[in-house]
Amino acid sequence: MYLVTAAEMGQLDRLASSEYLVPSIVLMENAGLRVVESIRRHFQDRVKNRRVLIFCGKGNNGGDGLVVARHLLNQGAEVKVFLLARPEDLRGDARTNLEIYQKMGGRIFPLLGESHLQRADIALLYADLVVDAIFGTGFKGAAMGLPAAVITMINKAHRDTVAVDLPSGLEADTGRAFGPCIQATWTVTFALPKLGLVVEPGASYTGRLEVADIGIPQKLIDSQRFNLHLLTPAWCRSRLPKREASGHKGLYGHVLAVGGAPGLTGAIALAATAALRAGAGLVTAAVPRGVHGILEMKTTEVMTCPLPETPGGYLSREALDPILERLAACDVLALGPGLSRDPATVELVKELLPRLKAPAVVDADALNALATDTGILTGNHGPLVLTPHPGEMARLVGTTAARVQEDRLEIARKYAREWQVILLLKGARTIIAWPDGQAYINPTGNPGMATAGSGDVLTGIIAGFMAQGLEPGVAAALGAFLHGAAGDEARASLGQHALLAGDLLNFLPAVFRNLEVEAGVTASLGRD
Ligand SMILES: NC(=O)C1=CN([C@@H]2O[C@H](COP(=O)(O)OP(=O)(O)OC[C@H]3O[C@@H](n4cnc5c(N)ncnc54)[C@H](OP(=O)(O)O)[C@@H]3O)[C@@H](O)[C@H]2O)[C@@H](O)CC1
Ligand SMILES: Nc1ncnc2c1ncn2[C@@H]1O[C@H](COP(=O)(O)OP(=O)(O)O)[C@@H](O)[C@H]1O
Ligand SMILES: [K+]
Numbered sequence: 432m433y434l435v436t437a438a439e440m441g442q443l444d445r446l447a448s449s450e451y452l453v454p455s456i457v458l459m460e461n462a463g464l465r466v467v468e469s470i471r472r473h474f475q476d477r478v479k480n481r482r483v484l485i486f487c488g489k490g491n492n493g494g495d496g497l498v499v500a501r502h503l504l505n506q507g508a509e510v511k512v513f514l515l516a517r518p519e520d521l522r523g524d525a526r527t528n529l530e531i532y533q534k535m536g537g538r539i540f541p542l543l544g545e546s547h548l549q550r551a552d553i554a555l556l557y558a559d560l561v562v563d564a565i566f567g568t569g570f571k572g573a574a575m576g577l578p579a580a581v582i583t584m585i586n587k588a589h590r591d592t593v594a595v596d597l598p599s600g601l602e603a604d605t606g607r608a609f610g611p612c613i614q615a616t617w618t619v620t621f622a623l624p625k626l627g628l629v630v631e632p633g634a635s636y637t638g639r640l641e642v643a644d645i646g647i648p649q650k651l652i653d654s655q656r657f658n659l660h661l662l663t664p665a666w667c668r669s670r671l672p673k674r675e676a677s678g679h680k681g682l683y684g685h686v687l688a689v690g691g692a693p694g695l696t697g698a699i700a701l702a703a704t705a706a707l708r709a710g711a712g713l714v715t716a717a718v719p720r721g722v723h724g725i726l727e728m729k730t731t732e733v734m735t736c737p738l739p740e741t742p743g744g745y746l747s748r749e750a751l752d753p754i755l756e757r758l759a760a761c762d763v764l765a766l767g768p769g770l771s772r773d774p775a776t777v778e779l780v781k782e783l784l785p786r787l788k789a790p791a792v793v794d795a796d797a798l799n800a801l802a803t804d805t806g807i808l809t810g811n812h813g814p815l816v817l818t819p820h821p822g823e824m825a826r827l828v829g830t831t832a833a834r835v836q837e838d839r840l841e842i843a844r845k846y847a848r849e850w851q852v853i854l855l856l857k858g859a860r861t862i863i864a865w866p867d868g869q870a871y872i873n874p875t876g877n878p879g880m881a882t883a884g885s886g887d888v889l890t891g892i893i894a895g896f897m898a899q900g901l902e903p904g905v906a907a908a909l910g911a912f913l914h915g916a917a918g919d920e921a922r923a924s925l926g927q928h929a930l931l932a933g934d935l936l937n938f939l940p941a942v943f944r945n946l947e948v949e950a951g952v953t954a955s956l957g958r959d
Pocket of ligand 2: 795820857858859860861875876877878879880881882883884885886887888889914
């Protein structure tokens with residue numbers, strides 16, 4: 432599903448009217464009607480006598496709110512409109528809808544100064560629902576003065592609140608709220624989701640997100656060639672590697688997972704097992720000789736391979752040739768889990784990467800090794816998927832994690848293009864940036880996944896998908912979605928605090944089943 436900026440949405444609205452002759456007031460009417468339908472669902476279709484407060488700004492977002500007011504009034508709800516503007520300040524479609532509402536006997540309460548706040552505050556005590564139609568995509572910067580006071584007052588009332596198009600106070604393009612922002616129970620956004628609704632903190636202000644069709648022609652949307660996408664189950668389902676009835680494990684590829692060090696055997700065990708869980712046919716974990724026995728004990732389905740090590744037990748440069756030899760018989764390399772930052776190991780990584788022909792997922796300490804010489808990335812290299820968390824990304828580009836978090840999408844896109852890699856920037860709402868400019872936002876996952884080893888599992892899942900022949904960019908996006916979905920399933924059963932990275936492995940099957948069921952794969956089971 433495309434994600435748009437405020438400007439792109441405005442362009443769609445304008446072109447819908449200018450090129451496709453859809454009058455803007457029809458778009459506004461459709462928007463309002465979609466919100467009313469959503470409210471009816473919220474009230475299980477019992478709208479009569481419900482006390483609904485609608486807070487309207489002076490722009491078209493307010494206009495939407497007035498359409499909602501009119502229809503709820505018509506359907507027997509008890510409606511109060513609080514207008515954060517003088518009626519004469521409203522223009523165009525918003526003004527028209529104000530006048531229609533008034534002609535129907537709808538009541539308008541001015542909300543222009545401190546003196547008016549009290550009346551709204553009292554009304555909030557008895558409200559069954561608040562409709563936030565103060566600001567939409569026209570909002571910039573921070574809510575201040577009276578709007579800020581109104582937003583704060585609404586949040587303090589803790590009533591069910593539906594946001595029209597965007598929670599007021601949120602910047603559509605960044606998902607940032609520099610001032611007070613409506614904490615919505617749910618948000619009905621129009622035509623396409625805005626980026627700010629699906630990245631933090633915007634996603635938290637948004638609550639449950641509904642995307643409503645308001646009649647923007649699909650042909651117009653497709654003609655815009657947007658390059659930012661929200662990952663959806665449908666997108667993932669259509670890209671799941673297929674398992675033919677005649678399949679055999681050679682078909683599903685062989686992952687070589689290189690990592691591990693004394694005290695860091697769990698990471699490589701998690702990554703290797705995760706690759707099998709993702710459906711790879713075979714996985715070999717290549718680790719320093721000294722911990723090889725431990726890996727044999729820790730894993731069953733994973734094959735292992737002892738590699739030359741330093742006296743301290745870390746992978747040494749002598750491991751280069753055995754890795755390249757092994758890799759020649761494998762389909763993909765997963766490099767980094769539990770590798771450690773031992774100087775010899777860092778040297779090994781820097782020698783290995785430029786020699787790679789097979790696609791590789793580069794994570795964790797392999798990224799930290801790369802950070803000492805990103806020149807490798809700007810030179811010639813095979814297909815790479817980098818999976819840094821914000822701290823590792825900061826080291827790679829010589830900045831701070833906080834700085835990375837301020838500009839997640841821009842930074843991921845910049846370096847995916849500069850280094851010609853798939854750049855998966857982890858964290859809440861992981862971003863998967865492709866070198867051609869396409870970027871995907873992953874909506875699944877939760878803070879329960881902020882636990883040691885969770886990233887190692889993701890590395891394994893992505894490598895497992897690449898082994899099955901998925902393009903690296905698709906494998907990374909699909910991996911992020913399923914990894915987060917497994918985290919969500921795990922949270923549902925275990926809560927967030929007790930969640931372990933290993934639990935993600937146990938909940939992956941459920942996630943595949945959910946996707947496959949909807950993909951109609953079970954139908955084929957009936958025939959087998
Ligand atoms: N055909 C269409 O276009 C359709 C549009 N639709 C709806 O229109 C919405 C976009 O409407 P919009 O562009 O009128 O702006 P909107 O979000 O209502 O803001 C109102 C005013 O707020 C002001 N303002 C801005 N920042 C501020 C701040 N920090 N603090 C205080 N004030 C601030 C700013 O006033 P200004 O600064 O320009 O004087 C702005 O004019 C969109 O989200 C959707 O709901 C749908 O009906 C579908 C069809
Ligand atoms: N608050 C959060 N919401 C959603 N996902 C999260 C959150 N915190 C962490 N994650 C996910 O958990 C994983 C953490 O990976 P990482 O930091 O590399 O862990 P480790 O290095 O311990 O393996 C990433 O996939 C990240 O997207
Ligand atoms: K709003």
